Amino acid sequence: MVLSLRSASRKIWQTLSSIKTGVVLIILVVIFSAAGTVILQRPMTDADDMQRAYAPAMLRFLDVTGLTDIFHTRWFVGLLILVSLSIIAASVQRFPNAWRYFARPYKSPDEGFRKVLPTQAQIPVANEEQGLSAAERAFKHLGLKTERIVRTDSFSLFSERSRISELAVYIVHASLLLIFLGFIVDSLYGWRGFLMLSPGTASNQIEMKNGTMRTIPFAIRCDGTGEETYADGSPKRWWSKLAVVKEGREVSSKEIVVNDPLVYQGLRFYQASYGRTGKLDQLILNATPANGTKGTPQEISLAMNQTVALDADTSVQLVEFIPDYVVQDGRVYARSKDVVNPAVHMIVTSKKAHSSVNVWLPEIPGINENASSPYTFDPKDLKTGVFTGLEVSHEPGQWAVWAGVVLIAIGLTLVFYVVHMRFWVVPVVDARGRTVLWIGGTANRNRDAFELKFKSVVEQIQKELKPAVAASTGVQATSISGTSVSGTTIAGR
Numbered sequence: 001m002v003l004s005l006r007s008a009s010r011k012i013w014q015t016l017s018s019i020k021t022g023v024v025l026i027i028l029v030v031i032f033s034a035a036g037t038v039i040l041q042r043p044m045t046d047a048d049d050m051q052r053a054y055a056p057a058m059l060r061f062l063d064v065t066g067l068t069d070i071f072h073t074r075w076f077v078g079l080l081i082l083v084s085l086s087i088i089a090a091s092v093q094r095f096p097n098a099w100r101y102f103a104r105p106y107k108s109p110d111e112g113f114r115k116v117l118p119t120q121a122q123i124p125v126a127n128e129e130q131g132l133s134a135a136e137r138a139f140k141h142l143g144l145k146t147e148r149i150v151r152t153d154s155f156s157l158f159s160e161r162s163r164i165s166e167l168a169v170y171i172v173h174a175s176l177l178l179i180f181l182g183f184i185v186d187s188l189y190g191w192r193g194f195l196m197l198s199p200g201t202a203s204n205q206i207e208m209k210n211g212t213m214r215t216i217p218f219a220i221r222c223d224g225t226g227e228e229t230y231a232d233g234s235p236k237r238w239w240s241k242l243a244v245v246k247e248g249r250e251v252s253s254k255e256i257v258v259n260d261p262l263v264y265q266g267l268r269f270y271q272a273s274y275g276r277t278g279k280l281d282q283l284i285l286n287a288t289p290a291n292g293t294k295g296t297p298q299e300i301s302l303a304m305n306q307t308v309a310l311d312a313d314t315s316v317q318l319v320e321f322i323p324d325y326v327v328q329d330g331r332v333y334a335r336s337k338d339v340v341n342p343a344v345h346m347i348v349t350s351k352k353a354h355s356s357v358n359v360w361l362p363e364i365p366g367i368n369e370n371a372s373s374p375y376t377f378d379p380k381d382l383k384t385g386v387f388t389g390l391e392v393s394h395e396p397g398q399w400a401v402w403a404g405v406v407l408i409a410i411g412l413t414l415v416f417y418v419v420h421m422r423f424w425v426v427p428v429v430d431a432r433g434r435t436v437l438w439i440g441g442t443a444n445r446n447r448d449a450f451e452l453k454f455k456s457v458v459e460q461i462q463k464e465l466k467p468a469v470a471a472s473t474g475v476q477a478t479s480i481s482g483t484s485v486s487g488t489t490i491a492g493r
Helices: 002-017 019-038 047-053 056-065 074-103 111-116 128-141 163-189 398-417 447-464 467-473
Strands: 119-124 147-150 155-161 191-197 202-208 213-229 235-246 249-257 262-264 267-289 298-302 307-309 314-322 324-328 331-336 343-350 355-361 375-394 421-429 435-443 489-491
Touching (some): 002 019, 002 074, 019 074, 047 056, 074 163, 119 447, 128 155, 128 421, 163 398, 191 213, 213 249, 213 267, 235 267, 235 375, 249 267, 267 314, 298 307, 298 314, 314 331, 314 375, 343 375, 355 375, 421 447, 435 447
Antiparallel strands (some): 119 435, 119 489, 155 421, 191 202, 235 249, 262 267, 267 375, 307 314, 314 343, 421 435
């Protein structure tokens, strides 16, 4: 029983730490994340828009599987946890060797290492000190730091650049874990809601996707909202002036636009929508005496249920506004809240005649009494109410996501653009009994570029050697890999 448990645990560990497992899981995360950007997500998308976009059967399937709210489903959170465990297992299994390689670099190559190193060269020198000193000057000229390695029976030089590149993959691993941690925290403890405000109103009640209300510890006030459009009338920019009101005083304010939210106490208020409420704010019209009565047109302004005197005997009151009217069975009905076919109902009252007249604009046959009105009315401007739709989100894991994004940028830069190069310089005696300077080098990636760098190192060492000594000890160059330097044998891949 114990052996079977150990065997099962070992198999699970091997599966989790496998590179193939990690790659497959990450691909699944990418696929479902992409689906979350293509499929309309609740609650950001209006329910009516969801029903118009998908057939009823398809919408039920998407809701049941959680594909309409992917990033908050339990199975997606479980997938992120599984990916995180795979990354941790793979890192734990491979990191000790990488750390030993990083913390204790191989600085003094033995004969066996020198024989098999792919990239190496030999330069004849008069003596060991001359060769090592010339190599030190050459490395310094090329901007490389050197370290003299002293052993009981030998001296050598060691130089390296960008050792941190060896740990770059683990920096990427850590960044992915931070990003996944942020998403997991947001999925479990974060929430999203919606808040609709008209200019001059404030609220601390957030409508959640399940229809419940959440109270926040401060109120958001809308001081203004508007829309900028292109020449063809299509929306260009929505904006809202918001203020945070706490304990009766304004503590913060900002004009927000799409993708530039107001952030306060961990809550983000995004500009999500803009529209008209279908309610009348102000009606401006000209009133002219009718039936040949003397008088000039006068401009008046009316709000809902407001009464304005036209003269000493006559007044007008706005009693009804219908943004999109339709007449059925001799009555006026509102077809929608969109201001596309508006109508207004006013009552003109005469004290002298002790009468009231129903005036409709536009005139509606069978209903209006415009002909009996002592005044005729000519509409000039109609101002309706507007609202701003705010998406409210609480995302406590965002700090981890952004930290991971910064870290992954650093890690990928190290992976793709930073090369760990190592150089060794060892005075040895060759088969002919001559003292030669053995030079070797290696890089963890981009080998073609490294061989050019290695060649420049060898050439610079030759320049640093005294001309007389270099001439007296020079031999015909022999190329092993198709690359040769005068007086030097270079071996490459």
